[in-house]
Amino acid sequence: MTDPTTVPVIIGVADIRSGRAGAPASPRDPLDLISQATIAALADTGIETIGSRVDTIYAVKTASWSYDDLPDLLAKRIGADSPRTWTSSIGGHWPTALLDRIGSEIADRSSSVTLLVGGEAQASLNALTKLGVDPTTRDWLAAPGGPPTFTSDDLGSPEMQRAGILAPTRVYPLFENRFSYDIGDSPQQSREYSARMYAQFSELAAAHPCAWMPTARTPEDIATSGPKNRLVSDAYPLTMNAMPFVDQAAAIVVCSLAAAIEFGVAKDRIVYLWGGAGATEFADVLARKDFGRSAALKSAVDRTLKQAEVTGGDLGIVDAYSCFPVVPKLLIQALGLPHSTVPSVLGGHSFFGGPLNSYTLHAIAEVTRLLRSTDVDVPALVHANGGYLTHQHTVLLSRNPHRNGYVGDPNPHEIPETGPPMLHGYVGDADIVTATIDFERDESPKSALIITVTDDGSRVAGHTDSNDAAALLRYTQGGARSLVGARISITDHDGRVAVSLKEEVQL
Known part of the structure; x- marks a missing residue:
């Protein structure tokens, strides 16, 4: 015993x-x-x-x-x-x-x-x-104590800061989009999976005396963007983000x-x-x-x-x-x-x-x-x-x-560091390993965050302007296909990247 x-x-x-x-x-x-x-x-x-x-x-x-x-x-x-x-x-x-x-x-x-x-x-x-x-x-x-203090180092490494891949609302969609691709889900199917799960979560919160938002929501409420549920990223409308x-x-x-x-x-x-x-x-x-x-x-x-x-x-x-x-x-x-x-x-x-x-x-x-x-x-x-x-x-x-x-x-x-070497100033072709698009409050594309692999196995990461983000969004055909695996041309200017798709976008 x-x-x-x-x-x-x-x-x-x-x-x-x-x-x-x-x-x-x-x-x-x-x-x-x-x-x-x-x-x-x-x-x-x-x-x-x-x-x-x-x-x-x-x-x-x-x-x-x-x-x-x-x-x-x-x-x-x-x-x-x-x-x-x-x-x-x-x-x-x-x-x-x-x-x-x-x-x-x-x-x-x-x-x-x-x-x-x-x-x-x-x-x-x-x-x-x-x-x-x-x-x-x-x-x-x-004293002792006071207002909290934070620095840029709290948000991410120098490489992440350079690429603009900072803050949870930007980083977690990169994980989501790659995970969904790996299990065979399209972006739309991924959002539906998330919405079904979160609808069930909302029912639990509705019954909990300490919940901050104790209101049950339907999968449709959670998955559908709108004035009260704006798109924060291509993966997550507001109700899928932490409060x-x-x-x-x-x-x-x-x-x-x-x-x-x-x-x-x-x-x-x-x-x-x-x-x-x-x-x-x-x-x-x-x-x-x-x-x-x-x-x-x-x-x-x-x-x-x-x-x-x-x-x-x-x-x-x-x-x-x-x-x-x-x-x-x-x-x-x-x-x-x-x-x-x-x-x-x-x-x-x-x-x-x-x-x-x-x-x-x-x-x-x-x-x-x-x-x-x-x-x-x-x-x-x-x-x-x-x-x-x-x-x-x-x-x-x-x-x-x-x-x-x-x-x-x-x-x-x-867990040891296992990623490939990072390239700066790269100009050439690459394949998207994962990517996400974030949005302005009016739901217009703001920028795309992209992590790519070159033909020699090196990694290039960065953020685009709004025009390239809009082009990448069109490529997804409303969530029917993922950006992961897409072949692009990419030019890196200190983390700000210009990209063009090698495959013609079907409108």
Whole structure:
């Protein structure tokens, strides 16, 4: 029998929402939201003195406001006596990565009771900014802490900046369009697949008390562009893009099984953390070999399942980090599940809301609640994604313990740089590896982002002007065919490229 002092379990969860889309609440700072979620999660354990027993507090970094040491501020509010504290860097993978780390620390007895917290107040910050109000005049901490700061390096590598391949709304469509081509879907079929999935996501969000946009949508609503659902890229209209302007927070309480028994936690309130695995690809997207698959995601999933001795078909619940449709599609593929799978318990970033780095904390909370409500002996998988499909981490939770206790590997595997060499100043022919078109607010083509391969196997990447983008859009014949594989002539001027199709466009 596994020593209960080394078995990690979740005993308390909570998540909150302040206001919602179309119905804003009074502005609140992230620390206030996270404190409310934490107090609710501690209460969810049913143990009055649990706050004083917390020995470790991990925080997923808040992006909407800066704190030098949010966990320490939180410790003072809950009466925790000098706990170890740590705050992550930016990245949506951190909730599962930190949960796995907590499981490992409980397994080696270096921690007994741990809090994992996170939250965002971007909706509040935007509201105050529009009013011209300094948040510090509304009791938002200026020191330690203050407004967030970002640099161009946060958006992408120098090669990506040169090519104009920056920001999630531009990069993820490149993955989507290549993935769809590789599985044999036309752009139109790809959008229909995304819309069917996201319609089901919206139904989940409509039933969730913390969802930011709790309204069910039809596949037709989601797939069809228009004044309230403008095209952002050729792959995704607005409703398929993440909604980061939310006020949401979540907290998780994890301890050893021995501590849970000591506290008197009811058996039906305990959820077992089996463990997981993570992997990281090269941060420079243009240095990767493939755009239609994620080697990091495949590695994380395969190792998570292998360690636990289960398969994708054994899972009873699956939740994907759903910032854009290609991510849950890739997870479904990695698990070997059918396209009809609905890999969400929340509704994704578009409908539940996308509190940036802490989204998956809400998924962990909801999966815990779902597992508590069933006696079915099947594990649940929770997935998180950071960067541009850069960081991947998955964990398994279950109503029952794994026979080997904690079976995770919290240290991510590094996927080596595998892409071909980049060429600058190239003039000549090339084949499109992947491409996307982004649009102005009036839905006129703005530019095309293109990654190509030359005949000698080198890579050329860049962005076009609006005229070339319009020509490339016509080539797709309304989504009937993909730009991937098209033969073009390309001239690179420091990342700004001029292109012409070698095949005549059929109008």
